[in-house]
Amino acid sequence: MSTTTNQDHDGADFTTGEGLRALLNRLYEAGKGAWASDPAARELMAFAAEKYTPLARKHGLDPWEAASAAFDAMQYASTRRADDPWAMVTHGVRITCIFEERAQGLLCSVHQARRPHVSAFHDPERFGDRDNPLTDYHPAFHVTDPSSADAETGTSADAGDGGGSGGSDRACMSAESASEDAIGLLCLLGWAPETARASVEHVCGALMRAGTRQSAYEGLRRDRHARALLDLPRASWTVLLRALLGNPHPAYAATSAGKGVLLRLLIGETLPVLLRDDDLVLSLSLAAPRRRPAGG
Structure with missing residues (x-):
């Protein structure tokens, strides 16, 4: 790939925040059809697909699914006005990838996975999918000692006190x-x-x-x-x-x-x-x- 492919025709490098802002503003002002006909837009999406490939792989998605999420994030006016447009795009892609992965795990649509009462469920799982019996890992069968839990809580509280007056300032700062x-x-x-x-x-x-x-x-x-x-x-x-x-x-x-x-x-x-x-x-x-x- 040529080293000049990361630049808009005006010379702005869209791999930087200000360069991306300039390109997005130009595409927005050009109106409908600009994304399909502008060479810089095609190069931008190819760059986005490469940039977000690791994130897509982490969630079991195709890189172009992440690029599609990046495209959606680039359409918002808030992205163009943000202090760091690439940070806004990255955040949008990450959230979309999480919901896409949840939708695949829950065997439902992405729209449904975005609803709290649906995403609260765990992924479908057969009893035979694990080598260990159900009683070993399901919280409903866990038995705990309340006294040990109280002791642990007290230890955490004591640690938060900084170990006495000498550590109080450090604890407050933390x-x-x-x-x-x-x-x-x-x-x-x-x-x-x-x-x-x-x-x-x-x-x-x-x-x-x-x-x-x-x-x-x-x-x-x-x-x-x-x-x-x-x-x-x-x-x-x-x-x-x-x-x-x-x-x-x-x-x-x-x-x-x-x-x-x-x-x-x-x-x-x-x-x-x-x-x-x-x-x-x-x-x-x-x-x-x-x-x-x-x-x-």
Whole structure:
């Protein structure tokens, strides 16, 4: 492939954010048929197919399915106006690939897979698909010792205290950094920045007062006043609490879902690591409250 194929006829390199913005604006202003007739548009889609091949392979898709998702993302005005148009396209492709994979696993359409009440189900699985018996892996047959779970929770709380007054400043800095990263995660997954910040700060405040994640979860789950104050639907509030504080069911205690985003950030996981958690990304993306029109 020639080294000049990554440039628009005006000389802008569409592999850069500003170059992509310039090309998308030109194609938008050219009107219908521009994408089909413009050589730079064809080169752009070939580049997108190559760029998103690893992401498509990760989700069991053809590279051109990812390119198709990239094409859809490039049509939005928000992509053209974004600080980094390629970041917007990449985010759109990743979300689409997740839903495509979920649709294939659930044996349903992509449109259905995007609905929370459908995507909540697990993929169909025969009893004979695993070598181990059902009782070895199904949560319904798990038996846990409540005392050990309480001890683990207490240990986590003690660790969060920084080991005494000498580590209090360091613990506060770590907690503040974790809350900011949690806010950033929600914003990347479609939550309005003001809603993300208010929600995370309210949950963190309740966590500090309660002392343990499980106590904070139970208190916030019943706190209708907080949900009304934050203007969050019940489904979004429930998903947010489970994502931030972890699933309180004992069967998930040692899993990423049981630890929650805040604890995972505190123990050293980073935003890129969390963004590779497909279940977390899918649930938070689906739960993002719809933004009301400016005039509404």
